Amino acid sequence: MIRYGIVGCGHIAKKHVAAIQAVDGAELVAVCDTNENRLAEFAVDGVQGFTHIDDLLKTDVDVVCICTPSGLHPELTIRAAEAKKHVVVEKPMALTLEDADRMIEACEKNGVKMAVVHPNRFRPAVQELRKKLENGSFGKIGHANATVRWNRNQAYYDQAPWRGTKEMDGGVLMNQAIHNIDLLLWMMGEVDEVTSYHATRIRQIEAEDTSVSIIRFKSGALGVLEAAVTIYPKNLEESLSIFGEQGTAVIGGPTANWIKTWNFADVSEEEKAATIQRVEEDPFGVPGHQCIIQDMTEAIKEDRKPIISGDEGRQALSLVIACQLSAETGKSVKMADLARQPVVE
Known part of the structure; x- marks a missing residue:
């Protein structure tokens, strides 16, 4: 079984719970939220509940689903990667390209996989x-x-x-x-x-x-x-x-x-x-979140990249950032100027 943990017990987390429960070979074992009332709704039926991500990361979870407000995605993803956990991160993966690149780099450096939730493809x-x-x-x-x-x-x-x-x-x-x-x-x-x-x-x-x-x-x-x-x-x-x-x-x-x-x-x-x-x-077909969890579960077992990897997620983010830059500056933006830069050690 591939063991999943969820960080952030808001509305979108319910879709992740349903997806994990629907996928053969996947199991929800832990959840995390700073709000104990929200946490209590998810920490049931043997699922462990934590109010701090570091405590969740000490467990035997294989994959962490990041379901927090968007601005928190980068640091939580990097923390999970450094704990050698695979990551499924909600959209948008980050709000800046610098943060997206740090996330991708952290996952690559620590040998873990990252999937970005873009379920509409399915x-x-x-x-x-x-x-x-x-x-x-x-x-x-x-x-x-x-x-x-x-x-x-x-x-x-x-x-x-x-x-x-x-x-x-x-x-x-x-x-x-x-x-x-x-x-x-x-x-x-x-x-x-x-x-x-x-x-x-x-x-x-x-x-x-x-x-x-x-x-x-x-x-x-x-x-x-x-x-x-x-x-x-x-x-x-x-x-x-x-x-x-x-x-x-x-x-x-x-x-x-x-x-x-x-x-x-x-x-x-x-x-x-x-x-x-x-x-x-x-x-509507098979729920998109279920397809994402299914793909991550299989990607781990087959040792391959998830279909919607960090690089795929970065492409959508790059276009959003380019649109924002163009609107702010009043000028056209070349996408080549926003290409991923190698991280200097």
Whole structure:
């Protein structure tokens, strides 16, 4: 059995508990939170509870799931790595590239694996889209569009002091849109340059609540990234659209779980209908967190990198950072300037 521990017993930790319980060969053995009331909800059925991560790290856990506010991810990940524990870290992996690089370096130096939680890759509609890209059905791609039009009202931000801050939350791109950004990059490949505009239009928060960016990919394709938490009165859509010379596809809905458009020169109407029906019968599929835990469990046993490694997580973070830099400076940002630098001993 691969033994898991969870640090941070907030809302997202419940998904990790369910995921660990659903995976053969995985077992939840310990949890940690500074709030004893929250801790008590999770430290049940033989699961040990700790109020300090150092005490959890002294146990025989193999993997630590970091489920704390985003700004705490780096130090907790590094501490776990130095204790020779593998790490599953929630999104975003960090709020700065310097911290992300320290996390990756700590895991490499200590011979442990790190997986970043980007569970949307495992959605059935997203998997179908990926297949069409891999088999070349789009032909030459012209452009892509990633959109997150959601509602996070003022009460959402007021319920915890870290929400909406630059230090712990990071803003709409970092906290809400980063999964969609991960999908955009997974489909479209590396980015060459980005130009962005940010604004805090409606919510009383420190970070941005609205963002629009223009992207040029290394392939030459263009992209538009739009994200907002100001949509009235509730979440409207999360979508990913790809447009090529021989194909047009749109994955959408309130979350990107449904095929909205599916037109390809090499796909018959019958095959198109069958694909859409297959997705609609099970739009959510196996929970993404379960897929992440399954993959980490197998990666340890097979001694390989997790599918969504620290380097993969850094790519999404890099684009967010580039967008933020562009918005702050009023200039385009070259992604090459944000490449991972070797750590000097």
